[in-house]
Amino acid sequence: MEGILMPLEQKSSNIWLTEHLSAGETYQYLISKIITQQTSDYQDICIVELENKSKALILNNKLQPTTFDEHMYFEPFVHIPFIHFKEPESILILGAGEGAIAREVLKWKSVKKINIVERDKLIVDSCSKYLPEINKGSFKNSKVKIFYKDVNSFISQDDNKYDVIFYNLQDPLLEEKNKINFNKKLLLDCKSLLNKNGLMCLQMGDSPIKKNELFIEKIKLMKSIFRSTKIYSSWIPSICKNLSFVLMNKDKLIESMPFNDVDMILQRQLLDELIFVNAKTFIGLMNPPKYIQEYDEVG
Amino acid sequence: MEGILMPLEQKSSNIWLTEHLSAGETYQYLISKIITQQTSDYQDICIVELENKSKALILNNKLQPTTFDEHMYFEPFVHIPFIHFKEPESILILGAGEGAIAREVLKWKSVKKINIVERDKLIVDSCSKYLPEINKGSFKNSKVKIFYKDVNSFISQDDNKYDVIFYNLQDPLLEEKNKINFNKKLLLDCKSLLNKNGLMCLQMGDSPIKKNELFIEKIKLMKSIFRSTKIYSSWIPSICKNLSFVLMNKDKLIESMPFNDVDMILQRQLLDELIFVNAKTFIGLMNPPKYIQEYDEVG
Numbered sequence: 001m002e003g004i005l006m007p008l009e010q011k012s013s014n015i016w017l018t019e020h021l022s023a024g025e026t027y028q029y030l031i032s033k034i035i036t037q038q039t040s041d042y043q044d045i046c047i048v049e050l051e052n053k054s055k056a057l058i059l060n061n062k063l064q065p066t067t068f069d070e071h072m073y074f075e076p077f078v079h080i081p082f083i084h085f086k087e088p089e090s091i092l093i094l095g096a097g098e099g100a101i102a103r104e105v106l107k108w109k110s111v112k113k114i115n116i117v118e119r120d121k122l123i124v125d126s127c128s129k130y131l132p133e134i135n136k137g138s139f140k141n142s143k144v145k146i147f148y149k150d151v152n153s154f155i156s157q158d159d160n161k162y163d164v165i166f167y168n169l170q171d172p173l174l175e176e177k178n179k180i181n182f183n184k185k186l187l188l189d190c191k192s193l194l195n196k197n198g199l200m201c202l203q204m205g206d207s208p209i210k211k212n213e214l215f216i217e218k219i220k221l222m223k224s225i226f227r228s229t230k231i232y233s234s235w236i237p238s239i240c241k242n243l244s245f246v247l248m249n250k251d252k253l254i255e256s257m258p259f260n261d262v263d264m265i266l267q268r269q270l271l272d273e274l275i276f277v278n279a280k281t282f283i284g285l286m287n288p289p290k291y292i293q294e295y296d297e298v299g
Numbered sequence: 300m301e302g303i304l305m306p307l308e309q310k311s312s313n314i315w316l317t318e319h320l321s322a323g324e325t326y327q328y329l330i331s332k333i334i335t336q337q338t339s340d341y342q343d344i345c346i347v348e349l350e351n352k353s354k355a356l357i358l359n360n361k362l363q364p365t366t367f368d369e370h371m372y373f374e375p376f377v378h379i380p381f382i383h384f385k386e387p388e389s390i391l392i393l394g395a396g397e398g399a400i401a402r403e404v405l406k407w408k409s410v411k412k413i414n415i416v417e418r419d420k421l422i423v424d425s426c427s428k429y430l431p432e433i434n435k436g437s438f439k440n441s442k443v444k445i446f447y448k449d450v451n452s453f454i455s456q457d458d459n460k461y462d463v464i465f466y467n468l469q470d471p472l473l474e475e476k477n478k479i480n481f482n483k484k485l486l487l488d489c490k491s492l493l494n495k496n497g498l499m500c501l502q503m504g505d506s507p508i509k510k511n512e513l514f515i516e517k518i519k520l521m522k523s524i525f526r527s528t529k530i531y532s533s534w535i536p537s538i539c540k541n542l543s544f545v546l547m548n549k550d551k552l553i554e555s556m557p558f559n560d561v562d563m564i565l566q567r568q569l570l571d572e573l574i575f576v577n578a579k580t581f582i583g584l585m586n587p588p589k590y591i592q593e594y595d596e597v598g
Contacts, residue, residue, distance in 0.1 A: 016325075024329035024350025026315075027539070030322070051323025069508055072588070209368055209536060234588075235534040235541045237508060240326070242534045280586045287583030289371070289533075289575050 013051075019063065019239075027240045029063065036130050040122035047130040055131060056238070057098055059123075066238040067133050070100055073243060075276040076234045076285060078104035081164050081201045081247050082269075083262055083282055084254060088163040089113065092193065094151045095168035096120075098127045099135025102144055107272045115162075116146045117154045151181055155189040165190050167202035172218050174205060182218075187225045191250055200226070200248045207233045207244040209291055220299040222248050230254040231295050232285040234276075244292070256286055312350075318362065318538075326539045328362065335429050339421035346429045354430060355537070356397055358422075365537040366432050369399055372542060374575040375533045375584055377403035380463050380500045380546055381568075382561055382581055383553060387462040388412065391492065393450045394467035395419075397426045398434025401443055406571045414461075415445045416453045450480055454488040464489050466501035471517050473504060481517075486524045490549055499525070499547045506532045506543040508590055519598040521547050529553040530594050531584040533575075543591070555585055 015031040033049040046058040054068035065073040078101055082088050087110040093101050096118035105114055116139075118124055124146060128139050138144060147154055151169065167190075172182035182202075190200050208215050222229050226248035233244040247254060263279035314330045332348040345357040353367035364372040377400055381387050386409040392400050395417035404413055415438075417423055423445060427438050437443060446453055450468065466489075471481035481501075489499050507514050521528050525547035532543040546553060562578035 022351065024331075026327045028325045028327070030324070032323075052321065072508065206536075209371065237505075237541065240539045242536065274589070276588050276590065278589045278592075280592055281588045282586075284583045284586030284588065287579045287581075287586070289580050289583070290573065290577045291575065293577075293579055 017058070017061070017063070019061075021240060029238075036126055038122060038126060040120050042120045043123075045123055045126050047126060050238075054238070055133060057127065057131060057134075063239055064098065065236050067131075069236055069238050070098070070134060071275045072234055073236050074100040074104050075274055076232065076281075077101065077166065077168075077201065077203065077245060079266075079274065079277045080232060080245070080282065080285060081166075081199045082108055083257070083265055084247065084249075085163055085197070085199055086265055087269075090160065090162045090195070091115070092155075092158075092160070092162040092165045093117070093168055094155070094166065096124050096127075096139070096146065097168050098131050099124075099138045101166050101168055102138035102141070103134070103136050106138055106141055106143065107274070108269045109271055110269060112143065114141075114144045115158075115160065116144060117149055117151050118146060119148065119150050121148050152186060152189075155186065155193060158193055160193065161195050161198075162193055163195050163198055165194065165198070165200045167200065171203050171205040173214055184221060184225070187222060191225055194250045196250075197252055198250045200250075202246055204231075204244045204246050206241045207231075207292060215295065216298050219246065219295055222246060223299045227251050228253045229296065230286070231292055232288055233292060234285070257282070259283055316357070316360070316362070318360075320539060328537075335425055337421060337425060339419050341419045342422075344422055344425050346425060349537075353537070354432060356426065356430060356433075362538055363397070364535050366430075368535055368537050369397070369433060370574045371533055372535050373399040373403050374573055375531065375580075376400065376465065376467075376500065376502065376544060378565075378573065378576045379531060379544070379581065379584060380465075380498045381407055382556070382564055383546065383548075384462055384496070384498055385564055386568075389459070389461045389494070390414070391454075391457075391459070391461040391464045392416070392467055393454070393465065395423050395426075395438070395445065396467050397430050398423075398437045400465050400467055401437035401440070402433070402435050405437055405440055405442065406573075407568050408570055409568060411442065413440075413443045414457075414459065415443060416448055416450050417445060418447065418449050420447050451485060451488075454485065454492060457492060459492065460494050460497075461492055462494050462497055464493065464497070464499040466499065470502050470504040472513055483520060483524070486521060490524055493549045495549075496551055497549045499549075501545055503530075503543045503545050505540045506591060514594065515597050518545065518594055521545060522598045526550050527552045528595065529585070530591055531587055532591060533584070556581070558582055 013032045016028045018026050018028045030051040031048045035047040037046045043060050054066040056066035057064045089112045091114045093116045096116050169181050228249050230247045233242050235242045259279050262282045312331045315327045317325050317327045329350040330347045334346045336345045342359050353365040355365035356363045388411045390413045392415045395415050527548045529546045532541050534541045558578050561581045
C-alpha cells in the first residue's frame with residue numbers, strides 16, 4: 001500500500017485504486033489526496049480524499065463508505081435494530097471503525113452506556129484525528145468506553161448485559177478464508193450477553209442476488225442460535241454494493257411494526273436529525289425484494 | 300466500438316470495457332465473447348457474453364442490465380404501475396429495448412393490446428435473434444404490434460387510448476445534452492393518450508443521493524402536467540446503479556395500498572411467476588429512503 005500511494009499530496013492526482021468486485025468486474029476510484037497512511041499490527045490504515053471531495057477510510061486496500069454516503073450505511077445499521085428494541089439503554093459495539101456507529105447510537109435519548117471493543121488502537125486514534133466529520137467526537141463521549149482487547153476473548157469474559165450488540169468487524173463472508181471472528185462460539189457468547197428480547201446486528205457484505213451457499217450457511221447458523229432473524233439491505237454508491245444486514249433477536253420474532261408506532265418512537269427518541277431513515281424508510285427496509293425475503297426463509 | 304471489440308470469439312478474453320460512473324469513478328467489466336456487433340442509423344448495438352456467463356446488450360458503449368439481473372430492472376418497472384392500475388388492458392411502450400418490458404406486460408391476464416414504438420428496427424431484429432433469453436419471443440406475440448416510427452411524431456398522431464405508457468428510451472437526464480425526446484410536449488401528448496387514471500412510467504437513471512437540480516427540474520415538469528408522481532428505485536448490480544423510476548398518474552393521487560389488496564391483485568393477474576416483485580416488495584418500493592421521498596415532495 002505504501003508503495004502505491006506514495007505521493008502524499010499532489011495537485012492533480014492520477015492515483016486510481018482498483019477493487020475487484022468479481023472475477024469479471026472492477027471498480028476504480030480516483031484518490032486526490034492521501035491524508036494519512038499507517039500500518040498497525042493488524043492492518044493497513046489509510047485516510048484519503050476522493051475526487052468528489054469526500055473523505056474515506058481505506059482498510060487493507062478496501063474502501064469503506066465515504067463521507068459522501070456513510071449515512072446510507074450507518075443509519076440503517078443502527079436505527080433499524082433500535083426501532084425494534086424501542087428504548088435501548090446499554091450497547092456493545094464490536095469493532096470501533098470510524099466511530100460512526102457510536103455517533104448514531106448517541107442520537108438516542110434512552111442510551112446510557114456504550115462499550116466498544118477494538119483490538120487496534122491505531123484505527124481509533126487515526127479516525128479521531130483525521131475523520132472527525134464521521135465520528136463527531138463520539139469516541140470521547142462520556143457514555144462511551146473503549147476496551148482495547150481482542151473481541152472474542154472480551155465477549156467470553158464480559159459480565160455486562162446489553163440491549164443491542166453491533167458486530168462491526170470484517171463481514172463473515174470475507175472472513176471465511178481465515179475464520180478469525182465469526183463462528184458459533186461468538187454468536188453464543190453474544191447471545192449470553194443480551195438482555196431479554198436483546199438484538200444483535202451485523203453486516204453481511206453484498207446482498208447475493210443468486211442463491212449463495214455460504215450466505216445461506218451463515219444465516220442458518222444464526223437461526224440455530226437466535227429465536228429469529230431478519231435481513232435488510234442498503235445500497236452504498238461509493239463502494240458499488242447493496243450491503244445486507246442481519247438482525248437477530250434472542251427471544252422473540254422480529255415482526256413488522258405499524259408506521260405510526262415507528263414514527264412515535266423516532267420522535268420521542270431522536271436527539272438529532274437523520275438523513276436516511278424515517279418511519280417510511282423503516283417500512284421500506286422491512287419489506288425487501290423477494291430474493292432477500294427468501295434468505296429469511298431458509299433453514 | 301468495432302475497433303475495440305474486434306476479436307469476435309476468443310478462448311481467454313482480456314477485453315475490459317470501461318464506464319465512467321463519475322469523474323472519479325470507473326466501472327470495468329470483462330467481455331468473454333462478442334456475439335454480434337452492428338451499427339444502425341441510430342446507435343451501436345452490441346450483444347456480448349460477460350465473464351459470469353450472463354448475456355448483455357451494449358448500446359453506444361453503455362452496458363444495459365444483463366441476463367444476470369435484468370429482472371431487478373424490468374419487474375419493478377412494469378409491475379409497480381400495473382399493481383396501481385389493477386386491471387391494465389391497453390399498453391404503449393416507447394422504445395422496444397430488448398423486449399423485456401413487453402415480456403413482463405404479457406404476464407398480466409387483463410392485458411389485451413400492446414403497441415411498441417421503435418425507430419430502430421435493427422435493435423428489435425438483433426435482440427430477437429441473439430437475446431431470446433430476455434425477450435422470450437415477446438415481439439412476436441399476437442397482442443404485440445410494433446410501429447417502426449419516430450416516438451415523438453407517433454404520439455402526436457396516435458388516436459388510441461392506453462391504460463399505462465412506458466417510456467423506455469434513454470433516460471431524460473442523459474438526454475439533456477441533445478434534447479431528443481423528453482420534453483413538455485411529449486408529456487402532454489402522452490397524457491392525452493391515457494385513459495382515466497392512466498399511468499405513465501419512466502426510468503430516470505441513477506438515484507441522486509445529493510440534491511440534483513436537473514433531476515428536480517424534470518420532476519417539477521412532470522408534476523406540472525400530471526396529477527401526481529411517485530418515485531421508487533431498484534439497485535441493479537451489473538451496472539452499479541440504483542435506478543430510479545417515476546410513476547405519473549393523470550387524474551388521481553398515487554397512494555399506498557394495503558398488502559392484502561396487492562397480494563390479491565397479483566394472485567388474480569399473474570400468468571407467470573416473478574423473481575423480484577411480490578406484495579411485500581411493492582410495499583418496500585413504495586417506502587423508499589428519506590432522500591428519495593424528498594424528491595417526491597418538490598414543487
